[in-house]
Amino acid sequence: MPQICFRQKDxxxxxxxxxxxxxxxxxxLRHGVTGIIGECGGSCMCATCHIYLEDPERFGLGSxxxxxxxxxxxxxxxxxxxxxxxxxxxxxxxxxxxxxxxxHTTQDT
Amino acid sequence: MSHIVIIGAxxxxxxxxxxxxxxxxxxxxTIISAESDLPYHxxxxxxxxxxxxxxxxxxxxxxxxxYETEKIDxxxxxxxxxxxxxxxxxxxxxxxxxxxxxxxxxxxxEPRTLPIPGIEHAPSLYSLQDARDIYSRLSGADxxxxxxxxxxxxxxxxxxxxxxxxxxxxxxxxxxxxxxxTPNLAERIRSIHEEAGISIIDxxxxxxxxPDGVSTDGGFIGADLVLCGAGSVPRTQLAETADxxxxxxxxxxxxxxxxxANIYAIGDAACFLSVSGxxxxxxxxxxxxxxxxxxxxxxxxxxxxxxxxxWFWSDQGTIKLQMxxxxxxxxxxxxxxxxxxxxxxxxxxxxxxxxCALETINWPAYHALSRKALSDGRVIGREALAAAxxxxxxxxxx
Ligand SMILES: Cc1cc2nc3c(=O)[nH]c(=O)nc-3n(C[C@H](O)[C@H](O)[C@H](O)COP(=O)(O)OP(=O)(O)OC[C@H]3O[C@@H](n4cnc5c(N)ncnc54)[C@H](O)[C@@H]3O)c2cc1C
Ligand code: FES
Numbered sequence: 001m002p003q004i005c006f007r008q009k010d011x012x013x014x015x016x017x018x019x020x021x022x023x024x025x026x027x028x029l030r031h032g033v034t035g036i037i038g039e040c041g042g043s044c045m046c047a048t049c050h051i052y053l054e055d056p057e058r059f060g061l062g063s064x065x066x067x068x069x070x071x072x073x074x075x076x077x078x079x080x081x082x083x084x085x086x087x088x089x090x091x092x093x094x095x096x097x098x099x100x101x102x103x104h105t106t107q108d109t
Numbered sequence: 110m111s112h113i114v115i116i117g118a119x120x121x122x123x124x125x126x127x128x129x130x131x132x133x134x135x136x137x138x139t140i141i142s143a144e145s146d147l148p149y150h151x152x153x154x155x156x157x158x159x160x161x162x163x164x165x166x167x168x169x170x171x172x173x174x175x176y177e178t179e180k181i182d183x184x185x186x187x188x189x190x191x192x193x194x195x196x197x198x199x200x201x202x203x204x205x206x207x208x209x210x211x212x213x214x215x216x217x218x219e220p221r222t223l224p225i226p227g228i229e230h231a232p233s234l235y236s237l238q239d240a241r242d243i244y245s246r247l248s249g250a251d252x253x254x255x256x257x258x259x260x261x262x263x264x265x266x267x268x269x270x271x272x273x274x275x276x277x278x279x280x281x282x283x284x285x286x287x288x289x290x291t292p293n294l295a296e297r298i299r300s301i302h303e304e305a306g307i308s309i310i311d312x313x314x315x316x317x318x319x320p321d322g323v324s325t326d327g328g329f330i331g332a333d334l335v336l337c338g339a340g341s342v343p344r345t346q347l348a349e350t351a352d353x354x355x356x357x358x359x360x361x362x363x364x365x366x367x368x369x370a371n372i373y374a375i376g377d378a379a380c381f382l383s384v385s386g387x388x389x390x391x392x393x394x395x396x397x398x399x400x401x402x403x404x405x406x407x408x409x410x411x412x413x414x415x416x417x418x419x420w421f422w423s424d425q426g427t428i429k430l431q432m433x434x435x436x437x438x439x440x441x442x443x444x445x446x447x448x449x450x451x452x453x454x455x456x457x458x459x460x461x462x463x464x465c466a467l468e469t470i471n472w473p474a475y476h477a478l479s480r481k482a483l484s485d486g487r488v489i490g491r492e493a494l495a496a497a498x499x500x501x502x503x504x505x506x507x
Pocket of ligand 1: 118121122141142143144187215217376377378393
């Protein structure tokens, strides 16, 4: 089970042991990571699981589907080239040491 | 500080409590749920759980320790039997009760039960517990009949077909999804399901259900398992005990207030006054969450009208159906084919020839674009779209 670090914009962070095969969104939710809601349950419909990846290429997370990309557009100016939807990333052993920053600051969006 | 009591623990109830805390509201909050499971996401029930089983770590709405951390009292497995608006009390079916200063009713909707003999042989799917029960019965069945061709009926049918069952859908109307979708798209969805091997029988009424199948006015349809997906009705029984106004749900104004002071209704059960002035009631995750957010603001001192753009999705096998906007205002619809069949979009225009809703099959990009533009309040005229050959992206760039 890889260790994944969720960082908040205020600098605080929480490292969780993520279950292989689940999505990053579900693992964040299970561990109560602030700012990740997963309103649509991972159907790529809500963008309430918006995160920024650190060093995506290193973890093989460089590519993004068209569906995810357009859904991210709902986030407007908050979107950067490192933006991803946590529900579209499956946890695998290769993600050991990954750090992501949560886009939203509260439990809510 | 005023005690806020929330009835129900579905999407609306939990988002309301979470938003209250996000807004810094420190009032005592009690959530009462008839269900015994920790509050969970309902949509996977009909898409995954009935065929894959409900995992131990099913998809929760909030982490298990959320309620304790946020000082929210969560009473599970407790049904509210009646509400006394004057005495500001809710009464439990198990005896006892609870006082409130503010009451949020979020009891949701429940599957419609058909008044036909033997209907007890055709379980319907609502709760996680239903999903567990249906999963255990489905695993032993080779043939499945689904009564009702609405969203949930079709999701069940598609999931069962993907898992190798021979599936028949029985629909009373001439077409599936009759009330909810542009006929052209409904027709296409039907074809996709039929190509995938699902048999869809329309225009028949069910007369009787037996353990071995369904008798209709068009003949007998044998099945190892019969499931009922005949739509939902708002839960209004509690509101009746409180003498609230009821008309296709619990009637509320644009602030989600019922006619009784300090009693509010949100989610599937609420029939609200929309920004267009029309009465609407939606059964969708978006509606539940966004109404919860608006009400949390009102309860925290900032009177907020509910005005969010409606959106919805339904996953049926290979079909991803998405809707944005209020198609109830549509007076004209233009169908646009995508590059990769069965990709298609229905552009719905209101009387002013402005885009009011977009329904799409397997076209998430268009869904997202329209949702953003409509939420931003952009006026997208039919003429401008036509000038861009209904290329939504191009039209929005102008
Ligand atoms: C199988 C299924 C699949 C769905 N799929 C989708 C989808 O893909 N996309 C989408 O947008 N929407 C979908 N929906 C609709 C969506 O789940 C609902 O719109 C949403 O759950 C509504 O939230 P709510 O909080 O209003 O009510 P609910 O989630 O229904 O919750 C109401 C809760 O109140 C409790 N309750 C009721 N009365 C009492 C009482 N007297 N005392 C105590 N507790 C009580 C109920 O037990 C329940 O737990 C689906 C619904 C179902 C059933
Ligand atoms: S959970 Fe909704 S888009 Fe990720």
